[in-house]
Amino acid sequence: MSYKELVEQKLKEDTSISAYEKEEIIKLWQDIAEAYEKNGKDAIRDLILSRSEVIIKDFIEQRDKIEKNYFRGGKDAIIE
Amino acid sequence: MLSLNRLKIKGFRAYTEEQEFIFDNPMILLFGENHCGKSSTLNAIEWCLFGNNECIGEKTGIRERVGWVVPNLTLEDNSEVFVELELKDENNQIYKIFRKWLSKTRDLLKVTLPDRTEIKDEEAKKKLDSLLKITFKDYMATIYQHQETIRGILTQVPKDRNDTIDRLLGLSDYRNINEAINERTKYLKDKKKEVSLSEFSKEIDRFKKNLENIIIEKKEEARDRGITEEQLDGVKVLEIANKEVKEELQKFAEDIGFEIPEINIPENWQELQSFRKFAEDLINKYRKEMPDVTKQKELINERTQFIGLQSNYEEARKNLKNTEKKLQDFIGNNGDDESINNKIAIIKERIAELEKEKKEINAKGAIIGQAIDYLKLDGVDKNVCPVCGKETPDLLEHLKEEWETKYKEHLGRIEKEIDNLKEDLDKNDSLLKEYKGIQKDFETQEKVLIAKIKEIETYLQKEIKKEDDPLSLLNIKLQDINLELKNLESSVGSKQEKLNNISSSLDKIKLIEELLNFKEREKFVEHIEEKDEYKKMKSLEKKISELNENLTKIMEAIISVSNEEAKEKIDVAGEAINSYFCQITNNPLITEIKFNVTKDQKNSFNSYDFKGSKDEDLIPLLSQGDLNALALSIFLGLSSSERMNQPFNFIILDDPSQSLSSGHKENLVKVLNGILEHRVIILSSMDKEFQKFLENNITKVKTKYKFINWTPDKGPQVERE
Numbered sequence: 167m168s169y170k171e172l173v174e175q176k177l178k179e180d181t182s183i184s185a186y187e188k189e190e191i192i193k194l195w196q197d198i199a200e201a202y203e204k205n206g207k208d209a210i211r212d213l214i215l216s217r218s219e220v221i222i223k224d225f226i227e228q229r230d231k232i233e234k235n236y237f238r239g240g241k242d243a244i245i246e
Numbered sequence: 247m248l249s250l251n252r253l254k255i256k257g258f259r260a261y262t263e264e265q266e267f268i269f270d271n272p273m274i275l276l277f278g279e280n281h282c283g284k285s286s287t288l289n290a291i292e293w294c295l296f297g298n299n300e301c302i303g304e305k306t307g308i309r310e311r312v313g314w315v316v317p318n319l320t321l322e323d324n325s326e327v328f329v330e331l332e333l334k335d336e337n338n339q340i341y342k343i344f345r346k347w348l349s350k351t352r353d354l355l356k357v358t359l360p361d362r363t364e365i366k367d368e369e370a371k372k373k374l375d376s377l378l379k380i381t382f383k384d385y386m387a388t389i390y391q392h393q394e395t396i397r398g399i400l401t402q403v404p405k406d407r408n409d410t411i412d413r414l415l416g417l418s419d420y421r422n423i424n425e426a427i428n429e430r431t432k433y434l435k436d437k438k439k440e441v442s443l444s445e446f447s448k449e450i451d452r453f454k455k456n457l458e459n460i461i462i463e464k465k466e467e468a469r470d471r472g473i474t475e476e477q478l479d480g481v482k483v484l485e486i487a488n489k490e491v492k493e494e495l496q497k498f499a500e501d502i503g504f505e506i507p508e509i510n511i512p513e514n515w516q517e518l519q520s521f522r523k524f525a526e527d528l529i530n531k532y533r534k535e536m537p538d539v540t541k542q543k544e545l546i547n548e549r550t551q552f553i554g555l556q557s558n559y560e561e562a563r564k565n566l567k568n569t570e571k572k573l574q575d576f577i578g579n580n581g582d583d584e585s586i587n588n589k590i591a592i593i594k595e596r597i598a599e600l601e602k603e604k605k606e607i608n609a610k611g612a613i614i615g616q617a618i619d620y621l622k623l624d625g626v627d628k629n630v631c632p633v634c635g636k637e638t639p640d641l642l643e644h645l646k647e648e649w650e651t652k653y654k655e656h657l658g659r660i661e662k663e664i665d666n667l668k669e670d671l672d673k674n675d676s677l678l679k680e681y682k683g684i685q686k687d688f689e690t691q692e693k694v695l696i697a698k699i700k701e702i703e704t705y706l707q708k709e710i711k712k713e714d715d716p717l718s719l720l721n722i723k724l725q726d727i728n729l730e731l732k733n734l735e736s737s738v739g740s741k742q743e744k745l746n747n748i749s750s751s752l753d754k755i756k757l758i759e760e761l762l763n764f765k766e767r768e769k770f771v772e773h774i775e776e777k778d779e780y781k782k783m784k785s786l787e788k789k790i791s792e793l794n795e796n797l798t799k800i801m802e803a804i805i806s807v808s809n810e811e812a813k814e815k816i817d818v819a820g821e822a823i824n825s826y827f828c829q830i831t832n833n834p835l836i837t838e839i840k841f842n843v844t845k846d847q848k849n850s851f852n853s854y855d856f857k858g859s860k861d862e863d864l865i866p867l868l869s870q871g872d873l874n875a876l877a878l879s880i881f882l883g884l885s886s887s888e889r890m891n892q893p894f895n896f897i898i899l900d901d902p903s904q905s906l907s908s909g910h911k912e913n914l915v916k917v918l919n920g921i922l923e924h925r926v927i928i929l930s931s932m933d934k935e936f937q938k939f940l941e942n943n944i945t946k947v948k949t950k951y952k953f954i955n956w957t958p959d960k961g962p963q964v965e966r967e
Binding site: 168169172173176177180183187190191194195198199202206207208210211214215217218221222224225226228229231232236237 | 303304381417419420422423425426427429430433434437440441446453767770771774777779780782783786787789790792793796797799800803804806807811
């Protein structure tokens with residue numbers, strides 16, 4: 167078995183994760199392995215970065231929305 | 247198992263020209279100094295089998311492979327670069343594998359099957375994979391002992407040594423992947439603050455506090471403005487807008503005779519902003535355009551013009567007076583033009599008289615001169631007059647005296663007088679010119695003044711007679727204008743005051759609006775957790791956390807699998823490793839070497855240790871030679887293990903004797919001799935001592951390739967012995 171398959175099997179055997187979570191984790195592992203096969207360690211870094219950045223960006227967007235629509239700072243900045 | 251028959255190389259790394267190698271004996275030796283092409287020969291085998299994708303780059307786990315260049319650097323761009331391998335299986339079936347370099351990311355693969363069928367590209371790759379049944383990593387762990395693995399073991403740094411052994415065992419992928427994931431999870435942990443609802447909650451609390459303070463301030467301001475608590479209401483503010491702004495503006499428009507504007511009160515207070523803007527624009531319009539203000543502007547313009555007329559007239563009059571005085575002064579000093587002209591005439595007459603006299607004298611003078619010239623001639627009687635013939639003693643002397651005393655002196659006097667008169671004449675000419683200039687100025691000023699008077703007539707719309715004083719007439723007009731302006735002032739003032747009051751009501755409305763807005767936000771902040779945006783933030787926070795957890799789980803799985811695989815391989819090859827090590831080192835103090843793997847305490851990666859028979863840590867006790875021997879033992883142990891499912895019947899050793907002592911070398915040769923019973927060995931070395939040991943002590947037939955030299959145009963110069 168290749169390293170990819172061995173790790174996947176180990177994840178499947180992990181009883182501390184629910185079936186749904188397992189599916190997510192295995193998919194993530196497959197993506198990581200594929201990225202590594204294509205372009206080495208950098209590709210893994212890029213993959214994780216892009217996934218996390220999307221979430222972080224979205225979070226910041228929502229926060230900014232709240233701030234812009236409801237918090238707009240300063241007593242003079244609100245009524246034009 | 248597959249055996250190696252032939253190898254053909256062209257343009258690959260050290261090679262320029264085509265070179266063939268035949269593997270027809272159990273031991274193939276490649277001897278030569280550094281940089282002669284030995285390693286290129288060994289690399290060619292692996293490149294032919296696995297290609298660019300596997301052999302080049304960081305993921306190989308071999309540092310020298312980062313940026314590795316395949317084509318020989320001296321070749322031109324379109325030169326041919328290929329490697330051809332001939333393999334034979336246990337049934338003597340021949341497979342030819344041809345790989346040609348096309349670019350950094352592409353190569354052409356052709357496989358010729360035993361029945362001479364040729365397959366290419368993807369089909370060829372699939373066939374090759376099924377034939378070899380070995381990954382590149384395992385090939386480098388069990389078939390090809392790379393120089394870097396020996397160097398890696400020799401290092402004193404445990405992390406680097408563990409890294410090397412992982413590579414040796416074909417486990418470097420686990421380590422590489424885990425390192426990359428670990429780096430990113432650290433980064434995610436740092437980023438956690440940015441994606442943290444608890445941090446955001448602190449912000450919310452700060453904002454709440456700020457709002458409270460602002461509301462208190464605004465309420466105080468409202469109180470100072472006379473706004474009651476009751477009026478701080480969404481409905482009441484609309485009533486104020488209606489009564490104090492809309493109605494007042496409409497009444498005002500009616501008062502000043504303007505069309506009554508249509509003003510819409512919004513349905514709710516949140517829409518008051520546009521109402522206020524509309525009202526402010528109306529106020530500004532009325533300020534500028536109400537009739538009294540328009541009239542005021544007109545009167546001010548008129549006044550400005552009259553003041554201008556006044557000042558122009560005064561200036562024109564002053565200029566005329568000045569020119570008149572100048573003319574009078576001139577006449578007083580020099581006379582008028584008539585008297586100057588008279589003077590000029592007199593002078594001219596006198597000059598004429600003198601010129602006439604001068605002419606006469608000149609005529610006389612000419613005669614005397616000629617007489618003197620005649621009398622000076624030789625043979626002429628100097629006492630006889632050349633004109634009348636009269637005898638006069640000393641006539642010549644007499645004429646000379648006449649010439650000097652009477653004639654010349656007289657003429658001089660006349661000429662001097664003429665010069666003086668001419669000077670006088672010039673002076674009077676200038677005076678006449680000056681007089682005419684002043685006279686002309688005066689006439690011009692007169693015309694200007696008349697023009698100014700005409701202007702005044704136009705503005706006053708009345709004829710100004712000679713006896714009228716234009717300035718006084720202008721003054722009266724100005725007084726009228728000023729009076730009218732004064733009367734308008736109070737009317738305009740009271741209207742502006744009304745508009746100021748409406749404007750003040752608008753400010754009041756704005757203040758109430760602000761307060762209501764802040765109160766609304768206060769309410770929102772209390773219930774922020776019900777808002778969609780907040781709920782979304784919560785879910786995203788959970789997502790990041792999950793990503794982190796998932797990555798951690800993956801890392802744990804990788805570590806676990808890597809560790810298990812390491813244990814399995816050590817288990818399989820441990821005995822062989824121990825045997826080889828003891829044979830090579832032959833150290834009486836080290837009778838056994840136990841190869842173990844555990845988890846590093848810091849990062850949980852594989853950590854390898856080597857213990858002696860008494861469970862003592864052997865690494866501190868091993869020399870460089872022993873460590874070299876250890877690296878070789880691990881490789882030989884893995885490659886000789888039947889459970890490793892080796893596809894090839896050969897192993898490749900690249901400069902294995904780097905740090906070995908003479909004793910180690912001899913022992914290694916014995917070990918290799920034993921391995922030759924069931925394996926072909928391809929070995930490259932620059933070590934002359936080791937070469938001698940090999941030549942003398944390997945009992946199997948050897949083929950020797952001598953790498954004599956290397957030149958840029960021809961590549962390695964190889965001789966087969």
